[in-house]
Amino acid sequence: MSAFVEIRHLHKEFQGHTAINDLSVSLEGGQIVGLVGPDGAGKTTLIRLINGLLKPTSGSISIDGADISAERKKLKDIIGYMPQKFGLYEDLTVIENLRLHAKLHNVSESEQKIQFKKMLEFTDLTRFTERLAGALSGGMKQKLGLACSLLGHPRLLLLDEPGVGVDPISRQELWRMVNELLRDDVLVLWSTSYLDEAELCKNVLLLNESKLLFSGDPKELTQKLDGRVYFLKGVSDRRQMLSRLLDHPNVIDGVIQGSLLRLVFKEGEMPSLKMLGDLGNDDLELVSATPRFEDAFMEILGSKISGHSVLANRLSELPKSETITVRAQGLVKRYGNFTAADHIDFEIKQGEIFGLLGPNGAGKSTTFKMLCGLLKPTEGNAFIKGIDLKKNGPKARQHLGYMAQKFSQYDGLSLLQNLQFFAGIYGLKGKELKTEIETIVSIFHFEPYLNMETEKLPLGIKQCLALSCAVMHKPPVLFLDEPTSGVAPVMRREFWNHINGMVSKGTTVLVTTHFMDEAEYCDRMAMIYRGKTIAMGTPDELKRKMQDEEHPNPSMSDVFIRLVEESDMEVST
Template identity: 55%
Template sequence: MTEAADRAELVRLADVTKRFGDASPALDAVSGSILGGEITGLVGPDGAGKTTLIRLMTGLMLPDSGSVSVLGFTTARDPAAIQAAIGYMPQRFGLYEDLSVQENLDLYADLRGLPKHERAATFDELLTFTDLKRFTGRLAGKLSGGMKQKLGLACALLKKPRLLLLDEPGVGVDPISRRDLWTMVEDLTKEGIGVVWSTAYLDEAEVCDGVLLLNQGKLMFAGKPADMTARVEGRVFRVSGVSGRKRQVLAKLLDEEGIIDGVIQGEALRIVAGQGTEPAFRSAGDGAKAAPAPPRFEDAFVDMLGGGPGGRSRLAEAQQPLAGKDDRPVIEAKGLTKRFGDFTAADGITFDIQRGEIFGLLGPNGAGKSTTFKMLCGLLKPTAGEGRVAGFDLRRDAASARNQLGYMAQKFSLYGDLSIAQNLDFFAGVYGLSGQRKRERIHLMNEIFDFGRHAAQSSKDLPLGLKQRLALACAVMHEPRALFLDEPTSGVDPITRREFWTHINALVEKGVTVLVTTHFMEEAEYCDRISLIYRGRSIALGSPDELKTRVVTDDQPDPTMEDAFIALIRQSEAETRQAA
């Protein structure tokens, strides 16, 4: 196939608009194209319109106005022809969890009409490609998140498509599995296949050949990622050597004139200046040094949205500083072990977390971090070892320990059929608030998070960003000493993520202790210390900068947190092989 044929236009979108009911359009006059032999990133936060656009491309839905042409067919006239020629991997795991890997492949081969005589060779090729040969007998429901995505990809590729549509394949998947998926997809483009990779992770946009950036149904940008990042060229700085606690410094810098965005990056701060401004970085102190840093896609997106939310947290301003000078750890894990039959999910996990510290649990899917997390917040009883929260033993005083913590689950864990107001009232009661105190705290949450106009709306129908605000409000209602945050910002837009971390950073300055799990490596930079969990054990413990320093090489002199994550796990695997 010639390069010209590889780059042929596979999809043409012309003023595509789609509405559901009386709400604002899910897609509002979106135009663009997708080429063969390239990865096109369909980028934006949850609710941006990505899934709606992908379903329109499959012919499963029709636009209200405008047109969608796929592989020369119009979705309004030839949906069956389109569906026969494309591969589609939906956002939610679309396979059968009570069937094995092989049984899922057999079923999808039947559904796709793959001839019997081609199956053995096709299965062998796909199982090799996805590295699933060792797991053909395992039930799909027992696979890790990354392995499920690989199986979904294999099923989508049973009949080699000209166009492959992947709806958020990287969500909830650890960095190693994400890199594996990217490698596989890049190999497919070499065969001329056009790939649409939908994602809320803006770092993934940077490695796409082209990008369609959506926000609230509108097309914000279409083109090469480098053209997007160029809009903030020369306006991004790494500020090191700050005087004082970096969280306090960041909050002050964000309120300085000329600064539109900033995040913590290990021991330094990453700052974005506004167009035509020269920030002074006064709040960083006389010893601080500001050096130019390469711009990122996310920097440009935040700039396009008008900048971040600033450094003020009304939630923390209303929080009473936690009294006392107690030097004892707030959260303790001593040899925590959990076995499920013959399988050890967590093996002798030990660490402690001090007052006013953010501690991160990182690890691949299935490594044991969620098991450790659940043991420490009293949701899972350990097989051996000891866990404490605020001095209370989780075996003997689980109820007392739970009263000292606030919990925000990975999946939206509030009551979907209850309104915002009803959820706030219910959780205030669960955490023991009553009378005037209860009314004051509910009123405060409504004010801080601006729930007023949505108060009567069922929480299941809220946009993701508002759901996350409600979950955080319920978790901090009783002013807990410790916050347990399980993937708290997965899928939200960068402004909501910054707002969330502005609150968390400010609460920590009031003495609140935070335990967080995340697959978002930039988010891990907010942690004071990190424990990297792999195969049930803690294989590394230290600050983000300490972990990155451990993997510095001549070829990789300035590793990212993701680089450190992958390198430390590979080192652990090498040590295990040597010991065997």
């Protein structure tokens, strides 16, 4: 008797490029299987293959004993599929979307009523039945998408990154919904690039570069790291320390977590402070920590990154000072009756990383845009290095480096032409322009890609190009809008290495994110919700505030959820 889903020697190629390489796995019903891997690993391809939307180059997939490519029609009714994008008709209302999907799944009229009622209650969308799907928030859209894919009681539920671009609260709700729905025979395949999400699954498939690296309980992987993960306490300059430690042969991975450094050690010797050599500070302390799936993921990929940022090396060190480089002064943005940002005030000192956190639509993007001059504030002022953006926009913007959330270099130009363009509009010319481009090219090893059109570049190179274009003119202030959403952990570490390096040299960074790991890198942050700042402080300060018996060691995610809940309570009372 074969398993519910049986994949044998699956192979898929696109124009000579391998997307899935010899994948064999069998999955039983009644569980949530996490499909994990960085962008471009082959997750979406695998899901589309299982769904029968793509034909395998070789190998087979059978569901409930029937081959998907031969008997797709028969299997259609037992598969529920939620694509990453475009799953909903934005111009239809919530209920119309449900009706449409019900028809597509041949759900009878009488059955529809029962299921709709259940779904609407379940997703808490009953109030919004008549609202257009396009007008829902990101989290609600995902919930509706999930509800649509659940109609007709599928036995195999394929969810393609339901958590992408959704804030932690909505992600938590989605997770809860799927868990509650899980009946004995349903198999859920949950694809995600959030490793904390994967950790909750009993069974994960780990894909990287089209290969299946691991399948099984994530605990198996994390257990291997027991006794090798530590927090380093009492660090005075965490960025410099991290950069030093990452170059240590015994440290295989390290990230900043608030005021602590989280380190993963090589297998073998029992880690100790002595092993790390002279760190020039006597108050250091190593505290054992629980390994996470991400640590295991990094180990299994086996790529260690250097702690030094060559990108930062080209910057000359700015003299340390306490000057305020970015200032938001009573920023207000109103659209008609709606206030998107309500008197936002903060100051960022030179050499500081400041984070703007908040759920989707809370006003953090609005605030961010007002600070870089993309939006005109209704009230208040924004200053960059003391220059009012309203009064002298071009001059203030000269000090800015900006990296947008979506890739925003010119697809039609080659990599080199993009570099030339962005260097040119930031006023570099002649010899200076040439040497700067040469430096950047050698730092990121762009040589093989110079004349390639940008749209054809690999994702990692694209990300590096975006960063290069933002920092080529050596801006003292760097604005990053969700810089690493959907980016693989290795690349995320490299990225933050560069940022840390530049900050050590005195660059000021403003970052928006809903990636809670990213928030840990910030020196200070402001939590934005419903257009207002609901909390501000260092990550540790915020965590300490939230400490209680239930959460002795709150994570950034917990803090975020608690703060939003508290704010909701205040509003309702």
